[in-house]
Amino acid sequence: MSEGKVKVGILISGRGSNMESIVRKAKADEIPAEVVVVISNKPEAPGIRKAEAFGIPVVVIDHKKFSSREDFERALVSELKSRGVELVCLAGFMRILSPTFIREFPGRIMNIHPSLLPAFPGLNVHNRVLESGAKFSGCTVHFVTEDVDAGPIIIQAVVPVLDDDTEETLAARVLVEEHKIYPEAIRLFAEGRLEVRGKRVIWKK
Ligand code: GRF
Numbered sequence: 001m002s003e004g005k006v007k008v009g010i011l012i013s014g015r016g017s018n019m020e021s022i023v024r025k026a027k028a029d030e031i032p033a034e035v036v037v038v039i040s041n042k043p044e045a046p047g048i049r050k051a052e053a054f055g056i057p058v059v060v061i062d063h064k065k066f067s068s069r070e071d072f073e074r075a076l077v078s079e080l081k082s083r084g085v086e087l088v089c090l091a092g093f094m095r096i097l098s099p100t101f102i103r104e105f106p107g108r109i110m111n112i113h114p115s116l117l118p119a120f121p122g123l124n125v126h127n128r129v130l131e132s133g134a135k136f137s138g139c140t141v142h143f144v145t146e147d148v149d150a151g152p153i154i155i156q157a158v159v160p161v162l163d164d165d166t167e168e169t170l171a172a173r174v175l176v177e178e179h180k181i182y183p184e185a186i187r188l189f190a191e192g193r194l195e196v197r198g199k200r201v202i203w204k205k
Contacts, residue, residue, distance in 0.1 A: 004032055005026075005032045005033055005034045005190065006032065006033050006034070006086050006087050006186070006189065006190040007033075007034055007036045007083070007084050007085050007086045007087070008022065008026070008033045008034065008035045008036065008085065008086070008087050008088075008089055008186065009035075009036060009037045009038075009039065009079075009080045009083065009085035009087070009088050009089070010022060010023075010035060010037075010038045010039070010051075010088075010089045010090075010091050011038075011039050011040075011041070011076070011088065011089070011090050011091065011093040012038060012039070012040050012045055012047040012048075012051075012091050012092055012093055013040060013041055013042050013045055013092055013093050013094040013095070014042070014045050014046065014047060014092045014094070015045075015046050015047055015092060016038075016045065016046060016047020016048070016050045016051065016091065016092065017047075017092075017175065017178075017179065018091035018092060018112055018178055018179065018182050019035075019038055019047050019050070019051060019089075019091045019092075020047070020050050020051075020054075021178075021179035021180075021182060021183060022035060022089065022091070022182055022183050022186060023035050023038075023051065023054050023056060024054075025183040026183075027054065030183070031183050031184075031186055031187040031190065032187065032190040032191065033087075033183075033186050033187070033190050035056050036056075036057070036083045036084065036085060037056070037057050037058070037059060037079065037080070037083045037085065038051040038056050038057070038058045038059075039058075039059045039060075039061055039076065039079060039080070040058065040059075040060050040061075041060075041061055041062060041063045041072075041093070041094075041095055042060075042062070042094075043060050043062055047092070048060065057083075059079055061075050061076055061079065063095060069098060070098070070100065072095075073097065073098060073100060073101040076101065077101060077104045080105075081104075085105075086108060087105075087108050087109075087110065087186065087189055087190075088105050088108060088109040088110070088144075089109075089110050089111075089182070089186065090109065090110065090111040090112070090144065091112060091182070092112075093111075096148060097109070097144065099146045102144060102145065102146055107143060107196065109143065109144035110141055110142065110143060110144065110154065110182075110185060110186070110189070111141070111142060111143075111144050111149075111151070112139060112140070112141050112178055112181075112182050113125075113139065113140045113141075113142065113149055114126065114137075114139050114171065114174050114175070114178065115129060115137060115138065115139065115140065115174075116136070116137060116138040116139075116140060116156055116158065117140040117142060117149055117150070117153060117156075118149075118150065119134070120132075120137075121148065121149035121150065122148075122149065126167040126170045126171045126174070127167050129161065129170065130161065130165060130166075130167065130170065134161055135160065135161055136158050136159065136160055136161060137158075137159055137161050137170060137174060138156055138157050138158040138159050138174060138177060139156065139157055139174050139177050139178045139181060140153055140154075140155070140156045141153075141154045141155050141156075141181050141182055141184075141185040142154055143196065143201070152196050152198075152199050152200065152201045153199075153200075153201060154185045154188065154189075154194060154201045155181045155184055155185045155188070156181070157177035157178075157180065157181050158177075159173045159174055159176075159177055160173075188203060192204075193205075
């Protein structure tokens, strides 16, 4: 294993392209991280097969099989802890996590969001960006706190919004940047360089 590498658990619900970009860079030793588990809350998520193809252990924890959110999250926590996960990365994970889960990994949960937060939190982002008339969009990796899409911002990337953009073309342009900044955020974390001061995240030298 893993000397000096941070143990990462990735939570997905769908396509898993961010998961894939993290796994590729970890496997190529481009970031000091080892992805020890991928967990999907959806049994049919296409990302599951992608993770398996990389030889990453995949676990399905289907939220529909639990009678309460607490039980679902308890199962998540126990799977992550049993594998020694030090950093939890949400990558297209479509369940809101309760404060109880978040307190199990203080300062150790990241999420990627396809806008320049604090603008456009929530769902249906690219459509709302286009309707707003904004000339730039982008993506954000942030620490997860109890306020959805509002935790301290670690890293962002900016893309232009073009006159002939559709939701799909804008999403694709943003996604290219997502695949760069999520591994970069993990690298900064693994190197112990992220210092949270209130809402700000300082990159230590
Ligand atoms: C990404 O756009 C991410 O920003 C958002 O959900 C999408 C997930 O895509 N949270 P993928 O599953 O990583 O391909």
